[in-house]
Amino acid sequence: VTCRDVIVYFAQAQRAFLDIWAFMEYVEVVQPRINFPDYLPHAVSNKWMGAFTDQLCVCERLFNAGV
Numbered sequence: 001v002t003c004r005d006v007i008v009y010f011a012q013a014q015r016a017f018l019d020i021w022a023f024m025e026y027v028e029v030v031q032p033r034i035n036f037p038d039y040l041p042h043a044v045s046n047k048w049m050g051a052f053t054d055q056l057c058v059c060e061r062l063f064n065a066g067v
Contacts, residue, residue, distance in 0.1 A: 025048075029045075030062075030065050030066075030067060033064070033065035033066065034061050034062075034064075034065050037061075037064055037065075038064075041063060041064045041065075041066065042064065042065055042066030043066055044066050044067075045066055045067070048066075048067055050062075050067060051067055
């Protein structure tokens with residue numbers, strides 16, 4: 001196994017970990033906020049990057065959830 005292979009394996013493992021972590025964060029925090037919205041929008045979390053969408057209703061839901 002070369003050094004380059006180790007770097008590629010590490011990058012793939014890191015990406016898989018971050019994907020799983022982001023999915024768990026969405027299921028635990030964002031999805032309940034979307035399914036049970038409050039009257040006022042939640043504060044925006046600085047650790048989330050946001051989302052891309054071209055649908056206004058999705059944008060409004062994510063904004064109200066604090067994404």
